[in-house]
Amino acid sequence: MFEYAPAPESRAIVDIKPSYGLFVNGEFVDPKEGGAFKSVNPATEETLAEIAEASQADVDAAVAAARTAYQKVWGPMPGSERAKYLYRIARIIAERSRELAVLESIDNGKPIKETRDVDLPLVSAHFFYHAGWADKLDHAGFGPQPRPVGVAGQVIPWNFPLLMLAWKVAPALACGNTVVLKPAETTPLTALAFAEICREADLPPGVVNIVTGAGDTGAAVVSHPGVDKVAFTGSTAVGRLIAKSVAGTGKRLTLELGGKAANIVFADAAIDQAVEGVVNGIFFNQGHVCCAGSRLLVQESVAEEVLDRLKRRMSTLRLGDPLDKNTDIGAINSAEQLTRIRELTEVGSAEGAEPWSPQCPLPDTGYWFAPTIFTGVQQAHRIAREEIFGPVLSVLTFRTPEEAIEKANNTPYGLSAGVWTEKGSRMLWAADRLKAGVVWANTFNKFDATSPFGGLKESGYGREGGRQGLEAYLDV
Template sequence: MDGRPPAEGGDAGAPRTAPPLEYAPAPESRAPVTLQPGYEPFIDGEFAPAKTGEYLTTSDPATAEPLAEVAVCGEADVDRAVAAARRAYETVWRDMPGAERGKYLFRIARIIQERSREIAVLETLDNGKPIKETRDVDVPLAAAHFFYHAGWADKLAYAGLGRDPRPVGVCAQVVPWNFPLLMLAWKIAPALAAGNTAVLKPAETTPLSALLFAEICREADLPPGVVNIVTGAGETGRLLVEHPGADKVAFTGSTAVGRGIARAVAGTGKRLTLELGGKGANIVYDDAAVDQAVEGVVSGIFFNQGHVCCAGSRLLLQESIAEDFLDRLRDRISLLRLGDPLDKNTDIGAINSAAQLERIRALAAAGEAEGAESWTAPCALPERGYWFPPTVFTGVTQAHRIAREEIFGPVLSVLTFRTPEEAVAKANNTPYGLSAGVWTEKGSRMLWTAQRLRAGVVWSNTFNEFDPTSPFGGYKESGYGREGGRHGLEAYLG
């Protein structure tokens, strides 16, 4: 006995369970953000109305309430943007000394840091992800990419890409809605460091941080036309990547759209990099540090509501530890807090759009219909907005759709294996090849497994770790080319 009184109405020797810890609301203020009723494209250093006269509405996924009207750019607008980028490339940016170009990138990075709170709140409002993710991951990493590439601007001859590497010209860049600002940084920073100019189209559901970035470019006194932002939906993106004035195309998004872009660009002489979908495997061996692995699995699939192309959406557990691991995993998931993305305590935010929520629901229903066993975290869903609870499927085979198709949501599929050979075979049994994680205490087993995984990124006893100095990209239907690091400069240099 430890001298404490027994729990009321219970056995003196029975363990006492503490009630779950409740967190008081800790909302981030919306005050740093001033939303305009309408936004226009940023072309040749100015915000000017789109020639189409059309607008789309961007909404807050947490409430489904509209945020702003954003112009839809048509053919004439894309023509203007590409022409401005070409003019800036030939008259200002291409022949500017690298050290001078680097100063602009350093300036942009510093302004991102100075306006970090404003950017983080805006990104959370527009995207639905928790404020602690935009504040602690998206914005700092975006600034880091500009800092890193600013350092390369006057050192390109030492990148191992030729003695006198030259820029390729005008870059047409299309980014997705899951990391709007960060994907912008991944593309614009290396393009500008290498001496290229850019025309970028943000996703139609999350254009606001890109338009704020346009303000940052003006604040940094970036020469007009070096960066241009055209807004709109899929047709605007198509007009941009197929434009004959573009020399390089970079796309991050779905595999289906990536295939169409590859067909459109084939034979044109344009350079192309594609970062597409994934179905990442998180392999946990029986000697892994279990609690550490549980945290890594949770981060791997529930970070950003699973809206991550490299998410660890397939958990491969060695049979001998599967039951215990799953018990601990469910306990940990039960502690995740779902709700207001602007609350600093929130772990799981809103699904980005009604269309994405419908896709997640359809694939989860397919998993149940095909016989997999579903477990859902015990959490209440808000009445407004787009929400899906953290979900784990067990009894999954490689024939299930939820094991083969990218769900892009907070849904984890669990498979088991007995031997390392079986783990590798199951991990590689996918049309994708973007990411994987391996959890083991044995260095030899780690290296043996990593060498056999057909994935562009393999994490060792961690997951979803990103750094601007490290290249990122995939194989097979996850695309080709690399972004970040010295390797990521190659596609922007001739």
């Protein structure tokens, strides 16, 4: 068996500054109260940069800049003119995609082949797609002459930093809104690079404002009386708090929250294809995916075969340097997240489930967790009910299709699901009964800018992407 030689992507393409200010009204500015925090490379634990921490006064300034830009420039601007800026941003992102992919991998810990081949192409695609809508909103199906809502306050997570930015900023701008965006405190660097791209594209000052910080900064954005629309992607617990704070204010709200998705493998499925889908469903981005297929439901008659092939496939996964083009599993995003993954896997073992991981040496520095599956899982186990948000798969079995659907829906979440079968009729039957916002058929974790994404139940409400994603940013 041949060993892979190291194939590291060059870090030299990225210029990380020692410190970053806030991006307000088209300029990088120092925070009014002088607060700062550090951004850390999760693969090495090295400090990458010092990041400004926005206070309430900074958020006030950002919202004021966004309001002025909305009233005087961006809102009145014809859609065909707004489209030109969005197309320009999309092209710059495409041109700088290699640099941005490296920066994302350094700051987030995810493998370069994912940022390069998945994240960045989708980021550019979202801006291209929404640029096309900017002058066609009358034909989007939301009534004649829909108008923008106003100022959008947006809070994004650390698992797909630049992609989540694109999901939110692109439709907001296309519809004529202005933005105050708060990136996750552990992954602010690509959002700050996007601020530079806005300047490179000559986007009018105040149209996009980026305020960095932790939970208090996000709360200040969400609760600000000058914000007309709130968009949040993150944990269900924080989503509940945001929903309470927004209730009764008249603000628009969309939430994309947690998930505990079921990946259902029927006996007639193409096993090797299904195994690839299972691996992609849970180990893509180290399991840091809201819609990850973290519960495998496999029909009893093929369970042993599926598990054998799954273990064999997991043994070929390569864990290590995120900038190595051969790496399949990178670093866990933070020490805090690694602690939560370890706690929940220990609970799984204590409850009687059996963990298994391939031979997988972990680096001495950084935050790492080996890909793991649990067998003997019961539906009452915490690892079958709670979102672990790491490379951990709970395996359950079923006998009949009805039992599969019942187990799949036995969760407070409803973001996504996957179904593996060779029968089209069974596929449609299952999709009709699964309580999930997205159901993948003989695939998993596939996204497109033209297709809406969102959840049911405690996975949130509203849609992002596609024609449907425009509605939240239009006054109809």
